[in-house]
Amino acid sequence: MTSELVIKDLHATVDDGAKAVLKGVNLTIRQGEVHALMGPNGSGKSTLSNAIMGHPHYQVTSGDILLDGESILEMEPNERARLGLFLAFQYPVAVPGVSMANFLRTAVSNVRGYTDQPMVSDNNRPGMVGSNLMPMREFRNELLSKMDEFHVDRSFAKRYLNEGFSGGEKKRVEILQMAMLQPKIAIMDETDSGLDIDALRVVSDGVNKLAGPGLGILLITHYQRILNYVQPDFVHVFFDGRIVISGGAELAHELEAKGYQWVKDEFGEAELVKA
Amino acid sequence: MNLAGVEDLSTQRREPEWFLDLRRRAWRFFEEIAWPTANDEEWRRTRLTGLALDDFRLPTQAEAARGDRADLPAYLREEMESIDAAGGALVTEDGAVRFHELSNELAAKGVIFTDLDTAMRQHPELIQRYFMTDNVAVDANKFTALHAALVTGGAVLYVPRNVQIEAPLYGITAVSGDQADFAHTLIIAEENSQVTYIDEMVSQGEGAAFHSGAVEIFAQDGAVVRYLHSQDWNTNTWHFSTQQAQMRRDAQINWMTSSWGSRLSKINLEMQLLAPGGHGELLGFYFPSGRQHLDHHTMQNHKSDHCTSDLLFKGALRGRSRSVYSGSIKVWPHAQKTDAYQKNENLVLDRRARADSIPGLEIEADDVRCTHGATVSKIEPEYLFYLMARGLSQYQAEQMIVTGFFEEVLNRVPVEAVRRKLEQIIARKIIG
Numbered sequence: 001m002t003s004e005l006v007i008k009d010l011h012a013t014v015d016d017g018a019k020a021v022l023k024g025v026n027l028t029i030r031q032g033e034v035h036a037l038m039g040p041n042g043s044g045k046s047t048l049s050n051a052i053m054g055h056p057h058y059q060v061t062s063g064d065i066l067l068d069g070e071s072i073l074e075m076e077p078n079e080r081a082r083l084g085l086f087l088a089f090q091y092p093v094a095v096p097g098v099s100m101a102n103f104l105r106t107a108v109s110n111v112r113g114y115t116d117q118p119m120v121s122d123n124n125r126p127g128m129v130g131s132n133l134m135p136m137r138e139f140r141n142e143l144l145s146k147m148d149e150f151h152v153d154r155s156f157a158k159r160y161l162n163e164g165f166s167g168g169e170k171k172r173v174e175i176l177q178m179a180m181l182q183p184k185i186a187i188m189d190e191t192d193s194g195l196d197i198d199a200l201r202v203v204s205d206g207v208n209k210l211a212g213p214g215l216g217i218l219l220i221t222h223y224q225r226i227l228n229y230v231q232p233d234f235v236h237v238f239f240d241g242r243i244v245i246s247g248g249a250e251l252a253h254e255l256e257a258k259g260y261q262w263v264k265d266e267f268g269e270a271e272l273v274k275a
Numbered sequence: 276m277n278l279a280g281v282e283d284l285s286t287q288r289r290e291p292e293w294f295l296d297l298r299r300r301a302w303r304f305f306e307e308i309a310w311p312t313a314n315d316e317e318w319r320r321t322r323l324t325g326l327a328l329d330d331f332r333l334p335t336q337a338e339a340a341r342g343d344r345a346d347l348p349a350y351l352r353e354e355m356e357s358i359d360a361a362g363g364a365l366v367t368e369d370g371a372v373r374f375h376e377l378s379n380e381l382a383a384k385g386v387i388f389t390d391l392d393t394a395m396r397q398h399p400e401l402i403q404r405y406f407m408t409d410n411v412a413v414d415a416n417k418f419t420a421l422h423a424a425l426v427t428g429g430a431v432l433y434v435p436r437n438v439q440i441e442a443p444l445y446g447i448t449a450v451s452g453d454q455a456d457f458a459h460t461l462i463i464a465e466e467n468s469q470v471t472y473i474d475e476m477v478s479q480g481e482g483a484a485f486h487s488g489a490v491e492i493f494a495q496d497g498a499v500v501r502y503l504h505s506q507d508w509n510t511n512t513w514h515f516s517t518q519q520a521q522m523r524r525d526a527q528i529n530w531m532t533s534s535w536g537s538r539l540s541k542i543n544l545e546m547q548l549l550a551p552g553g554h555g556e557l558l559g560f561y562f563p564s565g566r567q568h569l570d571h572h573t574m575q576n577h578k579s580d581h582c583t584s585d586l587l588f589k590g591a592l593r594g595r596s597r598s599v600y601s602g603s604i605k606v607w608p609h610a611q612k613t614d615a616y617q618k619n620e621n622l623v624l625d626r627r628a629r630a631d632s633i634p635g636l637e638i639e640a641d642d643v644r645c646t647h648g649a650t651v652s653k654i655e656p657e658y659l660f661y662l663m664a665r666g667l668s669q670y671q672a673e674q675m676i677v678t679g680f681f682e683e684v685l686n687r688v689p690v691e692a693v694r695r696k697l698e699q700i701i702a703r704k705i706i707g
Contacts (some may be wrong), residue, residue, distance in 0.1 A: 053660075053664050054664075055660050056656065056660065057656070076663060076668075076669070077660060077664045078663045078664075078668050078669070080664075081663070081664060081665055081666035086664075089664075092661065093661045095658045095661065095676065095679055096679050096680065096683075097678065097680060098678075098679040103662065103665070103675060106667055106671055106675070107665040107666040107667055110667060110668070160679070181665065181666065
């Protein structure tokens with residue numbers, strides 16, 4: 001069965017709920033499809049990605065998000081990950097003292113079901129992580145081969161997660177994690193931002209390697225340039241908390257030619273009229 | 276407890292007259308020194324409400340049922356197996372020696388490693404010279420006086436000059452409910468010697484106990500001492516400890532202290548750099564949970580020039596627990612070219628837990644480099660979201676973040692087996 005993520009008339013606010021950031025988003029992403037979501041800064045694109053993954057600072061006020069027909073709104077981020085959702089962060093955080101390999105082994109073990117057994121209570125030392133993880137050798141072999149495939153230096157396995165990584169390295173490591181976690185639907189939040197052209201090419205190659213019948217991608221971007229490397233099936237223009245136009249790949253080129261001012265002129269006014 | 280009781284204790288143990296005198300003098304100090312109150316700066320944040328000394332029994336057994344490893348109760352055997360102490364081990368339970376071992380090789384080199392009782396009989400000159408003379412003072416505070424008056428158990432480790440010991444020596448002090456414990460650790464590392472000592476405290480069962488201990492370390496010229504202290508009592512036990520290290524010319528101390536258990540702890544740690552070229556490292560871990568209260572005071576006392584000291588204390592807090600860290604770097608007028616560093620970081624995991632951090636500098640020399648820093652923070656919500664978005668449960672994510680927080684100190688623990696034990700304890704404490 002092809003998995004699908006359905007976003008239905010989604011409204012959301014940030015933190016205290018004072019300001020509506022999502023104002024009725026409708027979007028369906030199926031496995032095998034690549035969607036590009038383009039929009040100016042501040043239009044709410046990152047809010048959408050955070051809301052899909054369940055960031056606690058964003059409150060969904062109405063509408064729904066369904067994965068294969070089941071609402072995920074009440075689920076913790078880790079339960080969503082377990083169901084096959086993945087968020088590649090715009091700004092991956094550096095977590096002090098947490099090594100990439102150690103963290104990723106636990107993550108992969110959860111997502112692939114190794115840790116379904118309750119945490120082993122070893123006499124009076126309960127809760128030790130490490131008791132029922134993916135076998136070390138198996139994990140290591142897979143990680144190293146994926147690191148080679150996605151151009152991540154092997155030394156990164158032992159380094160602390162994102163600590164001291166360059167912008168390009170962080171994004172490559174995001175792609176690597178995605179390759180290890182094998183999601184059904186991936187949201188890539190401005191994966192292209194802050195990258196020089198070489199880094200952009202490496203990251204785009206990574207996305208293209210992963211794209212295929214088993215993966216649906218929502219590629220969120222401010223710029224058209226990543227679409228020179230990754231071919232989208234659908235392009236959506238996001239403005240003021242909702243999708244204002246959808247189309248095929250040609251829409252991206254139109255947008256590139258006309259600029260976001262055109263969107264503002266076209267849809268900003270409509271909003272004013274409605275108000 | 277009274278003076279007659281102190282005298283009885285000494286008589287029962289058939290101690291030499293000079294030691295009885297020391298106990299008598301200490302008892303007088305104990306009686307003279309007032310109980311600390313909130314008016315004492317050092318006790319402003321730590322109250323002794325609920326402590327009644329009469330609730331606890333003095334150790335009764337002067338002679339213990341010594342035996343092999345196999346004769347030890349399971350909980351002590353398990354502890355023993357966690358560290359490969361090829362050099363020697365000393366296990367005491369309620370003040371009495373249960374197990375003792377010193378390798379023939381080390382004994383042949385003149386290393387002394389035994390309990391205080393035996394040491395005062397077989398090596399009186401050593402104890403007379405070093406025991407609570409110019410390191411930890413008998414009258415330093417109410418609890419050191421009580422300790423000296425009632426001291427039982429504990430280890431004496433003497434390393435002759437030029438003897439370098441690779442494998443750690445290991446001491447376990449176990450105490451059961453209702454017991455008062457007064458263990459003493461005395462380490463003398465002579466010129467150019469090297470030694471590692473692991474000093475652990477564990478409870479037998481969950482009953483409340485009382486510990487008033489002292490640790491004295493002498494690192495003579497060029498000596499290297501690694502001292503790893505772990506306090507893992509149950510959370511009903513009272514813990515008072517005064518620990519002091521003296522360092523001579525070019526001596527080095529790698530000192531690690533970790534506080535996990537106890538209902539309330541009041542710990543004073545001081546390193547004294549007495550001659551040029553000394554280097555002292557002091558690492559600290561603490562992780563109170565529930566209603567535990569852990570109070571550490573540190574002093575990096577630079578009495579001589581060209582010495583360095585480096586302190587890093589990290590604590591995480593759960594539940595309604597409380598921690599106090601206060602630290603001081605003192606640099607005397609002639610201690611030029613001092614390089615001293617002090618850092619305390621706290622990670623507060625629950626809303627009702629509270630950490631106080633009070634760093635301090637007292638500098639009287641003008642050509643020195645002294646830096647200090649203190650932080651109290653919560654778990655960064657963005658760390659938690661990132662890890663959970665990748666599939667980690669909240670518990671796993673918190674465990675990673677907390678272990679990661681301690682990683683900076685864990686990486687500096689000089690004995691791998693101790694590091695592994697600390698990681699296990701941290702994982703246990705995260706549950707609360």
